[in-house]
Amino acid sequence: MSAQQIRELIAQHARLSVNANELGEDADLYSAGLTSLTTVNLMLALEDHFNVEFTDKMLGRKTFGSIRLLSEAIQELVAA
Numbered sequence: 001m002s003a004q005q006i007r008e009l010i011a012q013h014a015r016l017s018v019n020a021n022e023l024g025e026d027a028d029l030y031s032a033g034l035t036s037l038t039t040v041n042l043m044l045a046l047e048d049h050f051n052v053e054f055t056d057k058m059l060g061r062k063t064f065g066s067i068r069l070l071s072e073a074i075q076e077l078v079a080a
Contacts, residue, residue: 025068052077
């Protein structure tokens with residue numbers, strides 16, 4: 001999945017304390033201000049945009065920790 005598409009959704013829905021466009025793909029999103037509430041908002045936006053549904057095992061910090069991890073999770077869901 002396009003890291004840029006994910007980055008744009010993060011910018012719109014995650015309410016980070018930093019500019020999402022300045023984050024590296026491996027930057028810790030939680031250190032950048034992602035919270036449990038904004039994680040849910042981001043998850044719903046990602047599901048809608050990519051037409052996927054995160055599995056229960058994916059609902060955690062490990063999946064939502066960085067742009068790269070989100071991209072890998074979405075690739076896995078699209079391939080399934």
